[in-house]
Amino acid sequence: MNSPPTRSVALARLEAFVPLAAKYAGHRNFDLGVGKHTGVSSLSPYIRTRLVTEEEATRAVLARHSPSAAEKFLQEIAWRTYWKGWLEMRPEAWSHYLATLAEQEKSAAYGNAIAGETGIGCFDHWVRELLDTGYLHNHARMWFASIWVFTLKLPWQLGADFFLRHLLDGDPAANTLSWRWVAGLHTPGKHYLARAENIAKFTLGRFNPAGQLDEKSQAIPLDQIFTRQALHLPQNPKPQGRIGHLMFPEDLAMSPEDLGEIHATAAYLPASHQTSSLVTEFLNGAISSTLTERSGTRLGESFHSALNDWISAEKLDSIVISRPTVGFTRDFLTNQTLPPITHIFIRSWDRLLWPHATAGFFKLKEALPKIHASLAPQREGDLFPHL
Numbered sequence: 001m002n003s004p005p006t007r008s009v010a011l012a013r014l015e016a017f018v019p020l021a022a023k024y025a026g027h028r029n030f031d032l033g034v035g036k037h038t039g040v041s042s043l044s045p046y047i048r049t050r051l052v053t054e055e056e057a058t059r060a061v062l063a064r065h066s067p068s069a070a071e072k073f074l075q076e077i078a079w080r081t082y083w084k085g086w087l088e089m090r091p092e093a094w095s096h097y098l099a100t101l102a103e104q105e106k107s108a109a110y111g112n113a114i115a116g117e118t119g120i121g122c123f124d125h126w127v128r129e130l131l132d133t134g135y136l137h138n139h140a141r142m143w144f145a146s147i148w149v150f151t152l153k154l155p156w157q158l159g160a161d162f163f164l165r166h167l168l169d170g171d172p173a174a175n176t177l178s179w180r181w182v183a184g185l186h187t188p189g190k191h192y193l194a195r196a197e198n199i200a201k202f203t204l205g206r207f208n209p210a211g212q213l214d215e216k217s218q219a220i221p222l223d224q225i226f227t228r229q230a231l232h233l234p235q236n237p238k239p240q241g242r243i244g245h246l247m248f249p250e251d252l253a254m255s256p257e258d259l260g261e262i263h264a265t266a267a268y269l270p271a272s273h274q275t276s277s278l279v280t281e282f283l284n285g286a287i288s289s290t291l292t293e294r295s296g297t298r299l300g301e302s303f304h305s306a307l308n309d310w311i312s313a314e315k316l317d318s319i320v321i322s323r324p325t326v327g328f329t330r331d332f333l334t335n336q337t338l339p340p341i342t343h344i345f346i347r348s349w350d351r352l353l354w355p356h357a358t359a360g361f362f363k364l365k366e367a368l369p370k371i372h373a374s375l376a377p378q379r380e381g382d383l384f385p386h387l
């Protein structure tokens, strides 16, 4: 997948997909191979960095279709926010993943798996697709994770880490919790078993690993139950004076208008985890293109001194940061002492959806019609000005 990391490419991709959103339900499960992922939007690297936001994608679809016609696509967008909200209330699921990842042995079988040398044709193909493009279709991710856990009997944590390092959309919440879901750890008693017949059907016969998969495996034993913490969603701040917007690659969208006029923009890419060169290039590109658009400043590696230099050069009185969600950016910021002029804001989309992520997705799904109805109506031309 060729994914130039700019907002204009993100918007063009969204605009091209919107007319197809009503057909999504019928097409979304087919993985037709590299360059042919036409039944899905391939928007995830852009949504993951918020070069285009979940709210913008939702509004663009609602400007063209009724909520019922595009229901499935609207729900999938909400899945991303659901995972984030769920993890916000159970940050321990992330720290537990990191701690248990560090304990896993990288066996020869693991080496074969990540080299795409297992002898299971579809799996080896998806390894190469992931390494070459940074993307896998959702169904391929499910089959891949299932084969990893139940056929190859490898620790799910190593698979999740492999994805997180190579997916352009690699996201601590969606990735960790999807791997846990496949393994049967998210919904105890329910695990996802890849079946050869299903793979043959939804790859239109490109693959048929008949006899190669463990299609009867039990779920892996439950490791830990994470206690749900209260979700604190304080009111957004009212920053004073000259305001600077500091961004991290998990949220490169504009700050909400009610925070006031932004005088300066800066961005920082924490060297938090080892990503592939494709991912690093994508994130660097996403930051650069965003800063070019807003005449912003890239903070150099030494975070503290670069931040202080930027504050002085721009004579800032306040800094605003979009709430860092559980994951690498939050971990990075937890270890920093931020200047007292720093304020955290929460996007209204997250504020609306996260409280419904206390348990299974069903609760959020039930709330979606009201949430969609509460969004101010928009015309397609509001997002795509040439229309």
Ligand SMILES: Cc1cc2nc3c(=O)[nH]c(=O)nc-3n(C[C@H](O)[C@H](O)[C@H](O)COP(=O)(O)OP(=O)(O)OC[C@H]3O[C@@H](n4cnc5c(N)ncnc54)[C@H](O)[C@@H]3O)c2cc1C
Residues within 6 Å of the ligand: 028, 040, 041, 042, 043, 044, 045, 047, 048, 076, 077, 078, 079, 080, 081, 083, 136, 137, 138, 139, 141, 142, 145, 163, 164, 167, 169, 170, 171, 172, 174, 175, 176, 178, 179, 182
């Ligand atoms: C094991 C596993 C690991 C995954 N890891 C990630 C990850 O690291 N980052 C990530 O963004 N998604 C992840 N997903 C979810 C999903 O596979 C991708 O979001 C989707 O394939 C992205 O492709 P798309 O943009 O073409 O999706 P579309 O089908 O076009 O969906 C539109 C948007 O909805 C959201 N979305 C769709 N399905 C899901 C889902 N199941 N969970 C969360 N959001 C969804 C994405 O933002 C996506 O861009 C994972 C799924 C599995 C099974």
